[in-house]
Amino acid sequence: MRVTVLAAAAAPPAAEPSCYSSVRNEWWCWQYVVDRREEITEAGVQHVGITLAAIVLAVALAFPLALLARRTRRLESTVLAVSTGLYTIPSLALFPLFLPFTGLSAATVVLALALYALTVLVRSLLDGLRAVPEEVRESAIGQGVGPTRLLLRVELPLALPVFLGGLRVAAVSTVALTTVGALVSYGGLGNLIQHGVARNFRAELLTASVLCVLLALVLDAVIVLLQRLLTPWTRGSTV
Amino acid sequence: MNVLADTWDHLLDPTSWRGGGGMLALLVEQLLLTVTALAAATVVGLPIALALGHRGRGGFLAINVSNIGRAVPTFALLAVLVAADWPGTAQLGPYGRAGLATLIALTLFGLPPIITAAYVAVREVPREVTEAARGMGMTGWQVFRRAELPLALPLVVSGLRLALVQVWATATIAALVAGPGLGRVITDGFAANDYGKGIAGAVVVAVVALCLETGSALVQRAVDPQRRARSRTVGEDVPPTVTEAPGTTGRRATGDTAAPDTRGSAAGHRR
Numbered sequence: 001m002r003v004t005v006l007a008a009a010a011a012p013p014a015a016e017p018s019c020y021s022s023v024r025n026e027w028w029c030w031q032y033v034v035d036r037r038e039e040i041t042e043a044g045v046q047h048v049g050i051t052l053a054a055i056v057l058a059v060a061l062a063f064p065l066a067l068l069a070r071r072t073r074r075l076e077s078t079v080l081a082v083s084t085g086l087y088t089i090p091s092l093a094l095f096p097l098f099l100p101f102t103g104l105s106a107a108t109v110v111l112a113l114a115l116y117a118l119t120v121l122v123r124s125l126l127d128g129l130r131a132v133p134e135e136v137r138e139s140a141i142g143q144g145v146g147p148t149r150l151l152l153r154v155e156l157p158l159a160l161p162v163f164l165g166g167l168r169v170a171a172v173s174t175v176a177l178t179t180v181g182a183l184v185s186y187g188g189l190g191n192l193i194q195h196g197v198a199r200n201f202r203a204e205l206l207t208a209s210v211l212c213v214l215l216a217l218v219l220d221a222v223i224v225l226l227q228r229l230l231t232p233w234t235r236g237s238t239v
Numbered sequence: 240m241n242v243l244a245d246t247w248d249h250l251l252d253p254t255s256w257r258g259g260g261g262m263l264a265l266l267v268e269q270l271l272l273t274v275t276a277l278a279a280a281t282v283v284g285l286p287i288a289l290a291l292g293h294r295g296r297g298g299f300l301a302i303n304v305s306n307i308g309r310a311v312p313t314f315a316l317l318a319v320l321v322a323a324d325w326p327g328t329a330q331l332g333p334y335g336r337a338g339l340a341t342l343i344a345l346t347l348f349g350l351p352p353i354i355t356a357a358y359v360a361v362r363e364v365p366r367e368v369t370e371a372a373r374g375m376g377m378t379g380w381q382v383f384r385r386a387e388l389p390l391a392l393p394l395v396v397s398g399l400r401l402a403l404v405q406v407w408a409t410a411t412i413a414a415l416v417a418g419p420g421l422g423r424v425i426t427d428g429f430a431a432n433d434y435g436k437g438i439a440g441a442v443v444v445a446v447v448a449l450c451l452e453t454g455s456a457l458v459q460r461a462v463d464p465q466r467r468a469r470s471r472t473v474g475e476d477v478p479p480t481v482t483e484a485p486g487t488t489g490r491r492a493t494g495d496t497a498a499p500d501t502r503g504s505a506a507g508h509r510r
Contacts, residue, residue: 088452089445090408092415092422096441099434100242169309176312180412183429190314197318197416205322209315216310 020203029203047188053110058117066125083119091180109181117170124166128159164227175216245435269420280349288354292361301358308351313409317344321416335419348409349402356398360391400455
């Protein structure tokens with residue numbers, strides 16, 4: 001009898017260990033998310049920042065490169081060969097190769113990820129431009145449309161659906177690849193995953209992993225929305 | 240540029256290659272992991288994808304499995320497998336620490352390119368060819384074996400190539416969760432502020448990746464039945480479908496390395 005009373009009295013101060021304490025170490029723990037929300041937000045913001053910077057840089061470089069590449073067949077095959085080679089190099093190996101030039105900074109991650117995205121984007125842009133029907137091009141020229149207007153008003157809009165398809169691929173894989181930036185401590189949510197693995201902290205690594213996938217899905221949905229707004233004529237025919 | 244000199248020294252120093260944790264042993268370990276996982280993914284994924292392609296069913300799944308695979312970070316899946324009670328970090332024979340967890344992750348990430356490419360490959364076989372084959376009285380199996388499979392083969396093989404490159408890349412990332420493989424040289428180097436060592440590891444990983452890609456491209460060329468058929472029938476009258484197919488599959492094969500699903504949707508348009 002006395003024992004139970006003692007136990008009851010002792011319980012409140014030695015409160016039950018939280019679900020993310022190393023004793024329980026549960027995979028999903030809302031308490032963790034509440035307690036560490038600042039840390040999680042910071043990692044998420046870094047993740048989004050690195051991803052967006054890489055994609056914007058890649059898009060900005062992809063247009064001139066694709067337009068240049070399509071001028072001569074030889075340049076095109078060179079660009080495609082180099083980009084295939086680049087795409088072959090594993091991300092964990094590409095980051096160190098940038099290190100001598102950019103050091104341990106976010107720039108290392110952004111540049112490497114932009115290169116990966118660039119290879120996808122240039123390819124899809126070239127595919128899209130190639131898919132423009134020759135009759136459309138000829139009838140535009142026949143109507144007296146100049147080369148610049150032909151590109152901006154006819155060819156690029158028609159290449160847009162294929163290009164945006166490539167953008168979806170690039171964006172989703174960039175979100176996933178950003179985690180590997182943890183190697184140089186600029187991996188966004190990847191930093192949390194790495195810390196979680198090192199300390200066997202399940203709630204931390206699972207929360208960060210789930211957020212990563214959600215981020216990829218949200219970004220994908222945004223691009224799909226963009227696709228609907230920019231290319232209303234494809235509505236209904238594509239998925 | 241001191242780091243580059245360190246890198247060079249590390250690459251030339253024979254002691255960095257020899258021994259248990261040497262780059263040679265880790266290279267063999269990672270190649271072993273890659274080959275095993277690719278074989279497992281092929282055995283599991285290829286029959287399913289070919290069957291789905293032949294029946295023309297499950298296309299949504301076969302195309303989207305690649306999209307899902309792309310959204311899940313390799314690192315995250317490896318981390319979850321390693322932190323779990325099973326498979327955890329247990330040593331697995333020649334596959335090193337966390338060998339089983341790494342093999343499972345590698346196989347899972349090898350599956351999507353194989354499944355998507357094989358499915359699309361069978362679906363892309365011109366309808367006239369399969370209908371003609373059926374009209375000649377071939378059974379479903381014969382249509383698959385004698386008409387669809389030979390025409391689909393180049394694209395199937397390029398899916399395997401893509402999987403090979405992907406599995407190799409994933410195997411490198413295993414080091415981030417203290418798993419096996421050459422990536423360890425990179426992570427160890429970075430953890431110890433020995434950037435020369437880390438970059439040296441990266442150079443080796445990248446060079447092997449390029450060798451695997453080029454090597455598999457050469458193998459693909461050598462075994463391409465349509466290429467052999469063409470060289471046999473030089474100057475002869477080749478049926479139009481046969482001359483046409485290699486061109487289309489060849490172009491798509493180059494396109495799929497970067498963007499498998501844009502190609503998938505493009506395929507949808509053409510049909």
